[in-house]
Amino acid sequence: MSCCGHGHAGHDHAGSAPEDPALAGLAIRPDRLLDRLERLAAIGRTDEGACCRLALTDEDRAGRDLVVSWMRELGLEVRVDRIGNIFGLRRGSEDLPPVMSGSHIDTVRTGGRFDGNLGVLGALEVVEALNDVGARTRRPLVVAVFTNEEGARFAPDMLGSLAYVGGLPLRQALDTVGIDGRRLGDELERIGYAGDAGLGLYRPHAFVELHIEQGPVLDIEGVRIGAVESLQGISWQEVSITGQSNHAGTTPMRMRHDAGYCAAAIGTKLREIARELGGDQVCTMGMVRLHPNLINVIAARATVTVDIRNTDEARLQEAERRFADFLEALAHAEGVKIETRRLARFEPVRFDDGIARVVERHAASMGLSCRRMTSGAGHDAQMLARICPTAMIFVPSIGGISHNPAEDTRPEDLAAGAEVLLRTLVELAS
């Protein structure tokens, strides 16, 4: 293997095609992987069949406890860092920077079974497959579980991996206040995952994350494996509108300062911006809160969240600019005060082309169709890409459904993704 030990050697992985005879018989076992996925999914299951393990809740703690118990059963050395990221180390034959793989196990309120969990449990299955044949990789392997990837409770999303790579000071991360008013650091202490390891505990030789696509592309095209070479840029804002509450019957339309109308106008403007810019541009108003939120009272205040994404930084900025211009005109036209607060901003990310080629090659050797693609969602991998060569492996999401209890991926695709991950990690670690 040509992974030569220097951290950012993106293209070095691609030339070699190792067929190490010592690894004959090495393979993941789909039944074990599927069993662990189901057992983890049972924690925080809602009446409607969703997984609800918001970051650092009791349900998240139960999920963490289960994964840590599995890590220990597989002989991994478990460490938890100060922001609650969990790492399971499998030592290599040489004391070199490790190859890291993993994802997250926190979910949105209406999460599916595989989002994040597949990346963690797929990496655990890689470890167990290596244990099965008694194989030792040259480089250590680290299975990582990052804190608060979803951002559904604490903003920004990918907080644990962002802090890990130095993109967010520890103090600031710990002081983050969630949608329920709780402080992240307090919740970490409460669930027993305020660890003592420093941030950036391991500096990986490479990072690979297996994930469901969460979009429709692979499913629609009938492609089994995505070699993810890039990731959309993300712009998150919270917009607060202050108008004037008044009687819904007696106040002529022209005399209103209606924060509820402004919220609505933002929602329809976002659709317009996405249509005008076209291509990959997506815009979402996912959260709306009105005050006093009563049928016969013009809303005095509104708070909405705005999620804008594009694979191209210039176009993402253009979308942001059009939205900002709109807010200014809206505030003027409606006689309201509009304030915005940036919750997250990540530029589009290019992943490591060499690792993407390793993924493509192994998929091909297994007879699996494969395509290069962009991730529409944010992932911990985008943070790790700041400190080491990184790529992702996607498997299809049926119907492209995600963040929904109906999220699903065929068992054979889950297994195929884990097998490609196994071969990719072994090559990178050899």
Place this chain on the structure above:
Amino acid sequence: MSCCGHGHAGHDHAGSAPEDPALAGLAIRPDRLLDRLERLAAIGRTDEGACCRLALTDEDRAGRDLVVSWMRELGLEVRVDRIGNIFGLRRGSEDLPPVMSGSHIDTVRTGGRFDGNLGVLGALEVVEALNDVGARTRRPLVVAVFTNEEGARFAPDMLGSLAYVGGLPLRQALDTVGIDGRRLGDELERIGYAGDAGLGLYRPHAFVELHIEQGPVLDIEGVRIGAVESLQGISWQEVSITGQSNHAGTTPMRMRHDAGYCAAAIGTKLREIARELGGDQVCTMGMVRLHPNLINVIAARATVTVDIRNTDEARLQEAERRFADFLEALAHAEGVKIETRRLARFEPVRFDDGIARVVERHAASMGLSCRRMTSGAGHDAQMLARICPTAMIFVPSIGGISHNPAEDTRPEDLAAGAEVLLRTLVELAS
């Protein structure tokens, strides 16, 4: 006085101009009225200075207890009916159908000091003014406090007066479930206002309600008294949208079934309908609830309320029709399910022209500017108009602000309104 005892003799009040020498010296005392208004406003006062006495809450109970204690102090015979309406009877010299006056003391969550309260406490001040001079009217006077006028907790609004006039069966009214899931009948029992008097306890000879305008017309025009001759029709709906929750980053715009976008589109469409129809047409989306209401999840479900009002029934129906057509097109275009539930529907109301002329005449005799006008808000008077000659007296709202802690009316306007009420009631009762 020509009020001849037959219930609907609308024009009979107008011709007479009584100058009863026995009533010389009869006048309301502004200081007493203002003091009672302030003492009632102190109950349920919020940090931001609003009155929050949602119907049948502990705060509403405290307000009721205070008003009932005042009624008893003034010698009124207090009775409470099965829907919690409170009546204080002052006997007349003859056992005839009484002249009734009153309003409500429940508030919205961000209510002002005078909305409803002025009508109740103004009528109490009329009673005390009569007590002051030891005058007895020919007809009895009844001061009424109607249950749940605002509708901020239980729909429909004006529930107590609607039930009183036979427009809502008692059982159905008691089974109404509030926004907090509580049953109205249970809450009435809980606060001790499930009375034993039957609905329709008194069949009034006439009903007059003093109220703040809650709109800007009198204030802008500098007119002191509104003789209210009609009232807007009201259409309330709850609209429920069922889409599909999905990832805000990975789901292309064309593949979305976004309930949050639909809520926004409803908000902007309502503005458009109001603009197209013009005139008095008002439309409001006062309440929005999204699920799961998270920044990075396309909303699966949305519930919004729609408040449409017009003084003209045909135009109100036209607005409803345009809105219904829009919902149908929206459901089709977005691939979502949209259901509507009617929360309230009241046709525009014509008040009694004879009483309006009595109001105009007394305002003129006091040197107060006065105009005929329409009420933009719903009031208990519109229900009483179904069973007896009815009208309303409006006083200016500064800046037209209502349902807002900044709601205000000048003390001299409060007093002027109560004085016009006194003279009107005395004329109707003589």
